[in-house]
Amino acid sequence: MFDFIVGKYNYWIHIILMMIGFYAMMSKRNLIKKIIGMNIFQTAIIIFFISIAAKRGATLPILEHAHDGGEHAIEAISYINPLPHVLMLTAIVVMVATLGVALAVVILVYRKYDTLEEAEILKKIK
Amino acid sequence: MDMEIITSIKPLLATVTPLLCILLIILSRRIPNLRELWTIIASLVTFSIVASMVKTLYTSKIIAYKLVEVYPGVDIAFRVDAFGLFFALLSSFLWIVVSFYSIGYMRSLDEHSQTRYFAFFAVAISSALGVAFSSNLFTLYLFYEILTVCTYPLVTHNQNNEARSSGRMYLGYLLGTSVAFFLPAILFTYYFAGTLDFSPHGILNGKASNGMITFLFLLFLFGIGKAAIMPFNGWLPRAMVAPTPVSALLHAVAVVKAGVFCQLRVYFNIFGVELLHNQNLDIFLIYFVSITILLGSLFALKQDDIKAMLAYSTISQLSYIILAAGLYSYHGMLGGVVHIVMHGFGKITLFMCAGSILCGARIKKISRLGGIGRRMPITMLAFLFGALSVAGIPPFGGFMSKWFLALGSIEAHQWPILVVLLTSTLLNLGYFMPVVFISFFGKDSESIKGYPDIREPSPFIVAPLAFTALVSLALFFYPYPFLYLAEIFVKSMMGG
Amino acid sequence: MIDQAPILVVIFPLIFAVVTPLLGWWKKDLCYPWVILALSLSSVCSIITLKEVLGNGVIHYHLGGWEPPWGIEYVIDHLNSFILVLVASISLLVAISSKRLVEEENPDKVVYFYTLFLLQVTGFLGIVATGDLFNLYVFLEIASLAGYALIAVGEEHAPFATFRYLVMGTIGACFYLLGVGYLYMATGSLNMADVAQILPDIYSSKVVMVAFIFLLVGVAIKMALFPLHAWLPDAYTYAPSATSALVAPLMTKVSVYVMIRIIYTVFKPYYSIEILPVNLILGWLAVIAILYGVIMALRQVDIKRMFCYILIAEIGYMVGGVGLANRLGVTGAILHIMNDALMITGLFLVAGAVVYKLGGHNINQLRDAFKKMPFSMAAFAVVGLSLIGVPPTCGFFSKWYLILGAIEAENWIFIVALLLSSAINAILFFKIVEIAYYGKASHAHNGDSHGGNTIDEAPVSILIPLGVVALAIILAGIFSGKIVSGILQFAVPPNL
Structure with missing residues (x-):
């Protein structure tokens, strides 16, 4: 049981972070707090992806040879998986863009209602 | 007795002629005399096309024309048998009479929107003929529904509150029964029989259980609301808010007779009298x-x-x-x-x-x-x-x-x-x-x-x-x- | 050129989108023809692709020449080539209609509007074309982000509605991404075909199950499947007219496509039906979505909001069809993707015309609309009849397949829901028609009202797309048999 919890600590962290973010998005009444929650949520997913790429005792996937090093076999086992990293580069771009749009929308909301509290906005809409 | 089948475009022509006339009606909307002339001409042409098929039918032949296949085994297709021609002959003949009558009536009461009136009248006749010439349940349903929808502007011609509530009743009964009962009945029929084509002795015999046949029978009985069988008769008296020529042709002949025509078609050519018996x-x-x-x-x-x-x-x-x-x-x-x-x-x-x-x-x-x-x-x-x-x-x-x-x-x-x-x-x-x-x-x-x-x-x-x-x-x-x-x-x- | 058509479908709007701001900075008026050009080219390429697929079978396009599973692969089969044509042509139609609407509603943001418009279309097309799970996520977010920005510049409460949509949308996208992550963990691949090949060996894995659920929930949020629909009505109601005409029909349809891909391509029917019977859950959700959608629509006095709830109900049709898990049901679902895209486009174009001419989308603003805008309202009537399911409009035929599929699956409750929603759609539609047709209550018939009808029709740039959509609704109905036998029967996943 202990092994189950500690041995997979990366997943636990990812799940805890995700739930924190999810909670903030769903139940915080302030729009900025929601956005912060959203960011935590997204970051949790990034951490998850990165952590599944990791291997014990492996190094960065950079081939260590000079120009004249010639051909040599690549031991995949000694490198961490680069693909999730690359995916997350793209995902980060997407997330930054989302954040940008979200903030822009929040500015529009603020200009319209002079507040960022959801309850007050809903009152004004009615 | 096998009927000889002749392929001919005549049923399609008869159905389309009133539709073509609509275009002319709308184009000549500023000249009432010309507009009414088109209606008269179209009614005469339609009737002569329909009448020209009588001779062929006397010699125990059937006229068929297939338009397009919409589903494997289900076409939009026409098939003129004696019963269909019987109904088409009646509708197209009375259209001529009522066209003259409409002119007198609409003008003597100085009704508004006469162009709309004559245009939708033509659509109604076209779909009544479509019902008469349908070769399968699908085509029948197609024209049946068009008939419902295109008569709505005719029934509610006065556009006052009475017309509005009658219009609701009209569509409520007719569309309601057809969507809730008629359509599922058709789909079940297709599911069990594998076809929807009318046949002299029915297509359901031996295809479904007795309980299912009874269920289908009830769906059809109540689904074809145009036949005004109680308890689905409430729309007909209310539809009398329409101008009289509409009541005359549609609610004495085309629409209600299309309803009973559909009922008989279903009992005769889908169930077959033996099965019912x-x-x-x-x-x-x-x-x-x-x-x-x-x-x-x-x-x-x-x-x-x-x-x-x-x-x-x-x-x-x-x-x-x-x-x-x-x-x-x-x-x-x-x-x-x-x-x-x-x-x-x-x-x-x-x-x-x-x-x-x-x-x-x-x-x-x-x-x-x-x-x-x-x-x-x-x-x-x-x-x-x-x-x-x-x-x-x-x-x-x-x-x-x-x-x-x-x-x-x-x-x-x-x-x-x-x-x-x-x-x-x-x-x-x-x-x-x-x-x-x-x-x-x-x-x-x-x-x-x-x-x-x-x-x-x-x-x-x-x-x-x-x-x-x-x-x-x-x-x-x-x-x-x-x-x-x-x-x-x-x-x-x-x-x- | 023809070899490159699959990628050009997506690339044209993308490249043109990048150039649009520059062009707009130089000359604002050029943006409109520029967008039309981009989407026309894209449509042409999509049609070429479809022809290619019909002639020579599935196209595998390797981006940058990288072999799958390492590189990104575009796989164009019958299903997505069909939907590509649909998406490209509908966005072209909406683009044509957008000219006057954008000038009217967002005069200072024309350039950005068109940039985002193209980006969003790029997203839709990319989602449909790609055969790579992660690539799909990227396109999904391109489409969504462009959508948020487009909706946010709408009227009144648009920014707040957008914010809610954005939060929900991001959760959906993140769930999808998480699902992709789990799948990658289990299979080490992102290529759909590759994943599909590896998965059967590890169907018993919990990771795979979690991945499946996350993917489905993510997509369900994006398509606004009940009970995850709450963001949709506000967002699409307050969006600018041209935006809602683009987003409403396409975003949801594209998401349904993704769902079909996940359930029947990435996972095989064996998994999604036998091991984890999501089809049952989807079936039930669909029934609730349909009933909830139409009943809520009944309560609305704002036509755009009413259309939004209709859309939620229509999503239920498609999801329910997918959930039937037999050939007929899935055929119906795919056919309904097309039909519904046409109908919803028609509805929101009418809403656009109404907003443009009558100044709002409250139902009471439609008074006398039949007199003022006869062509728009005629098109609306066609769309409405299709929603009710009156033949020969296309809406009838998707219902036909769905009901036959439901009979085969013995899913009676779905049949009842479909029929009930048809009936309620009829009420909805005639609620609008009554207001538009009767106008002021005191409209007794007298001779004076002849000259009273002043036609004040929407601009031609809206009428043409609207006319095309209305025509397409009828033609898609009449030729639905041909569409199914020619394209869709190959698009339905095998082994069903």
């Missing part, structure tokens, strides 16, 4: 519609509005026609089918008379008709002819169909139906004769006394109704070609 559904059917026959007549008795009375009378008479499917006998079927024509001519005469009274004297109530027969003798004489024909008194056409029905009920050993028929005839006379009597022999009513200018309206109105009244009389002596066609059809189902 073996499951005793025919017995259920005749007693079920007997209720409508009697109640319809009773309701008609207490109406004061002329058109409302005619509407209830129609409801009652429509169920006579449905009897055809339940009286498992040669004459029963023949009588029901022939009644489509006999009642059609009689009832259209009555409606046109009601419109004539409205145009000539601005009267809608029966209680105010006292003495009108002396001012408008032709109209009220025509009314008498129509009434006698609908009630089934010799020497009028209606007698023939009722005679056959009576014979049929004896052949089928259904004595109670004979009683129903006779009772209903008495009731028919009960609500028609007082109208005729007070109009000729009653005192002048309030609405007539002070108005010396009450007289027969324009010949455009009087001529058509006099004509159809005479036809009702003539049909007793010369019921061909309708009778021939009906005989061909009934024989084809009885196995030749």
Whole structure:
């Protein structure tokens, strides 16, 4: 049981972070707090992806040879998986863009209602 | 007996001609005379196309034309058999008559939106012909629904509150029943039979369990709301808010007859009379519609509005026609089918008379008709002819169909139906004769006394109704070609 | 050129989108023709692709020449080539209609509007074309982000509605991404075909199950499947007219496509039906979505909001079809993707025309609309009839397949839901028609109203797309048999 919890600590962290973010998005009444929650949520997913790429005792996937090093076999086992990293580069771009749009929308909301509290906005809409 | 099948574009042409005429109607909307000319021409052309198919059908052939396949095994296709042609002949012929009548009526009341009126009238006729010529249930349903939708602007022509609520009722009943019952019935039929094509002996025999057949039968019975079988009859009296020519052609002939036509089509060519008979559904059917026959007549008795009375009378008479499917006998079927024509001519005469009274004297109530027969003798004489024909008194056409029905009920050993028929005839006379009597022999009513200018309206109105009244009389002596066609059809189902 | 057509479909809007701001900075008026050009080119390429697929089978396009599973692969089969044509042509139609709408509603943001418009279309097309799970996520977010920005510049409460949409949308996208992550963990691949090949060996794995659930929930949020629909009505109601005409029909349809891909391509029917019977859950959700959607629509007085709830109900049709898990049901679902895209486009284009001409989208603003805008309202009537499911409009045929599929799956409750929603759609539609047709209550018929109808029709740039959509609705109905036998029967996943 202990092994189950500690041995997979990366997943636990990812799940805890995700739930924190999810909670903030769903139940915080302030729009900025929601956005912060959203960011935590997204970051949790990034951490998850990165952590599944990791291997014990492996190094960065950079081939260590000079120009004249010639051909040599690549031991995949000694490198961490680069693909999730690359995916997350793209995902980060997407997330930054989302954040940008979200903030822009929040500015529009603020200009319209002079507040960022959801309850007050809903009152004004009615 | 295998029918020889001929491929011909004629049924398509007949269906499309009224549609083409719409374009011309809309284009010439600024010139009323030209606009009405197009309607007349289209009606004449349509009728001649339909009539030209009669010869082919006499020689036991069938005309077919396939348009497009919409689903494996399901086409939009036309197939003209004796029954379809029978109905098409009636509708297209009466369209000519009513076109003249419409011109007189709409102009004498100075109605608004006449272009819209004539355009949608043409669509309605086109879809009624489509119903007549359908070769399968799908095509039938297609035209059935178009007929519902395109008559909505006609029924609600006045665009006032009364029209609005009647329009709701109209669509509520007709679309509601067709979507809730008719459509699933078609889909189930397809699922079990694997086809929707009409066949002389039905397609469901042996394809589904007895319970399923009964269930389908009920779905069809209630799904085809245009037949106005109780309890789905409420729309018809309400639809009388429409201009009279609409009530005349659509709610005495095209729409309601399309309803009973569909019902008979389904019973004859989807279930097959044998199947109905073996499951005793025919017995259920005749007693079920007997209720409508009697109640319809009773309701008609207490109406004061002329058109409302005619509407209830129609409801009652429509169920006579449905009897055809339940009286498992040669004459029963023949009588029901022939009644489509006999009642059609009689009832259209009555409606046109009601419109004539409205145009000539601005009267809608029966209680105010006292003495009108002396001012408008032709109209009220025509009314008498129509009434006698609908009630089934010799020497009028209606007698023939009722005679056959009576014979049929004896052949089928259904004595109670004979009683129903006779009772209903008495009731028919009960609500028609007082109208005729007070109009000729009653005192002048309030609405007539002070108005010396009450007289027969324009010949455009009087001529058509006099004509159809005479036809009702003539049909007793010369019921061909309708009778021939009906005989061909009934024989084809009885196995030749 | 023809070899490159699959990628050009997506690339054209993308490249043109990048150039749009520059072009707009130089000359604002050029943006409109520029967008039309981009989407026309894209449409042409999509049609070429479809022809290619029909002629030579599935196209595998390797981006940058990298072999799958390492590189990104575009796999164009019958299913997505069909949807590509649909998406490209509908966005072209909406683009044509957008000219006057954008000038009217967002005059200072024309350039950015068109940039985002193209980006969003790029997203839709990319989602449909790609055969790579992660690539799909990227396109999903391109489409969504562009969508947020487009909606946010709408009227009144648009920014707040957008914010809610954004939060929900991001959760959906993140769930999808998480699902992709789990799948990658289990299979080490992102290529759909590759994943599909590896998965059957590890179907028992919990990771795979979690991945499956996350993917489905993510997509369900994006398509606004009940109970995850809450963001949709506000967002699409307040969006600018042109935006809602683009987003409403396409975003949801594209998401349904993704769902079909996940359930039947990435995971095989064996998994999604036998091991984890999501089809049952989807079936139930669909029934609730349909009923909830139409009932809520009934309560609305804002036509755009009403259309949004109709859209939620329509999503239920498609999801329910997918959930039937037989060939007929899935065929119906795919056919309904097309039909519904056409109908919803039609609805929101009408809403656009109404907003443009009558100044708002409250139902009461439609008074006398039939007189003022006869063509728009005629198109609306066609769309409405299709929503009810009156043949020969296309809406009838998807219902036809769905109901037959439901009979086969013996899912009676779905049939009832479909029929009930048809009936309620009829009420909804005639609620609008009544207001638009009757106008002021005191519209008694008298001779004076002849000259009163002043036509004040929406601009041609809206009428043309609207006319095309209305025509397409009818043609798609009549030729639905051909579409199914020619394209869709190959698009339905095998082994069903």
